[in-house]
Amino acid sequence: MFFPLRFLDTFANLPYIKNSSDYHKGSGMERTYKRSRQRERILETLMQTTTHPTADWVYARLKPDFPDLSLGTVYRNLNILVEQDLVRRIDNGSSFDRYDARRDPHYHFVCEQCGKIIDLGIPVDTALEDRVSGETGLVIKRHKIDFFGLCQDCQTQSGIRPD
Numbered sequence: 001m002f003f004p005l006r007f008l009d010t011f012a013n014l015p016y017i018k019n020s021s022d023y024h025k026g027s028g029m030e031r032t033y034k035r036s037r038q039r040e041r042i043l044e045t046l047m048q049t050t051t052h053p054t055a056d057w058v059y060a061r062l063k064p065d066f067p068d069l070s071l072g073t074v075y076r077n078l079n080i081l082v083e084q085d086l087v088r089r090i091d092n093g094s095s096f097d098r099y100d101a102r103r104d105p106h107y108h109f110v111c112e113q114c115g116k117i118i119d120l121g122i123p124v125d126t127a128l129e130d131r132v133s134g135e136t137g138l139v140i141k142r143h144k145i146d147f148f149g150l151c152q153d154c155q156t157q158s159g160i161r162p163d
């Protein structure tokens with residue numbers, strides 16, 4: 001199922017009610033979000049896994065607890081969590097977005113055969129940002145690098161790597 005981002009944005013524009021604890025401001029943005037139990041559970045579910053799951057996976061996990069939950073609601077809430085900087089959307093080179101609630105900067109490896117996404121332990125290279133800003137005069141705030149290839153399991157399966 002595919003929802004254009006613009007379409008989902010319209011759902012995020014909920015009214016701001018002053019002095020109501022049900023509403024709070026987003027991370028430095030003017031946009032505001034109504035707190036929702038479903039969204040909190042979506043975030044919790046993401047924080048409890050390191051597999052960088054799809055929206056479908058999150059939906060299947062939460063559906064038993066929220067019988068009214070729809071996949072569209074999961075997508076909408078994931079988009080809000082991404083806008084709030086609580087969740088990262090990962091470009092995995094395929095059609096389904098994957099999501100990550102780990103917030104410290106880290107690189108990803110994406111297996112092109114099985115689709116597994118692995119957190120890499122190597123430190124994020126801030127020297128690269130200095131190099132780019134030094135050479136171009138641009139102000140660099142962050143950068144994103146994903147590595148693509150074959151995971152260890154897929155190497156073993158395809159005989160590249162001995163068991």
Ligand SMILES: [Zn+2]
Nearest residue numbers: 111114151154
């Ligand atoms: Zn693999």
Ligand SMILES: [Zn+2]
Nearest residue numbers: 100102108119
């Ligand atoms: Zn990650």
